[in-house]
Amino acid sequence: MSEDRAAEQLQYIKTEVKRCQVRWTAQRQVIVEHFIANKGHYTVEDFFGAVSVQDSSISMATVYRTLNLLVDIGVAVKRVFGDGPATFEFILNRDHHDHLIDVDSGEIVEFVDEDIERLQQLVAEELGYDLHDHRMILYGRKIKK
Ligand SMILES: [Zn+2]
Known part of the structure; x- marks a missing residue:
């Protein structure tokens, strides 16, 4: 910056x-x-x-x-x-993003997924709401290759 x-x-x-x-x-x-x-x-x-x-x-x-x-x-x-x-x-001047937490290491991974964003919007609309914000945190374990 x-x-x-x-x-x-x-x-x-x-x-x-x-x-x-x-x-x-x-x-x-x-x-x-x-x-x-x-x-x-x-x-x-x-x-x-x-x-x-x-x-x-x-x-x-x-x-x-x-x-x-x-x-x-x-x-x-x-x-x-x-x-x-x-x-x-x-978060000033930062685009929205969600988080995934590695439950073993505690590492925080940031991500943005268009489909998830769109679906959340749809769910809110179907419930009769105008979506203002959301908090989503995924918890996962790294897949060993
Ligand atoms: Zn973040």
């Missing part, structure tokens, strides 16, 4: 956070910058481990609150895969 894009996203998040009457702090900035730069599925502990090295004044509670704030403003999604800990994923 280009630096311009990252700066734009940071600016957008800053504005949205302020709109929520939440103070924008140097700690929040470090956390959000790290989040923008690292696409993937991370736990609060993962983030804390990475950002506390950059700024030792950042507490686990601040990381937790900031990530939940990002969920509230719609730029992050919080998901629990299986019985694992909650993970956070940055």
Whole structure:
């Protein structure tokens, strides 16, 4: 991702956070910058481990609150895969995708399937609904060849 894009996203998040009457702090900035730069599925502990090295004044509670704030403003999604800990994923300017979890390794595989998307739309319509969102997680074991 280009630096311009990252700066734009940071600016957008800053504005949205302020709109929520939440103070924008140097700690929040470090956390959000790290989040923008690292696409993937991370736990609060993962983030804390990475950002506390950059700024030792950042507490686990601040990381937790900031990530939940990002969920509230719609730029992050919080998901629990299986019985694992909650993970956070940055979704601003990202296309929709679903997930498959390898039950042995815990690896998270992302995928998009047109047929599944279309079928979900159809199911919702048949039930008389306009589909807004969906969460689908597949759990599987790798087939040994
Ligand atoms: Zn994902």
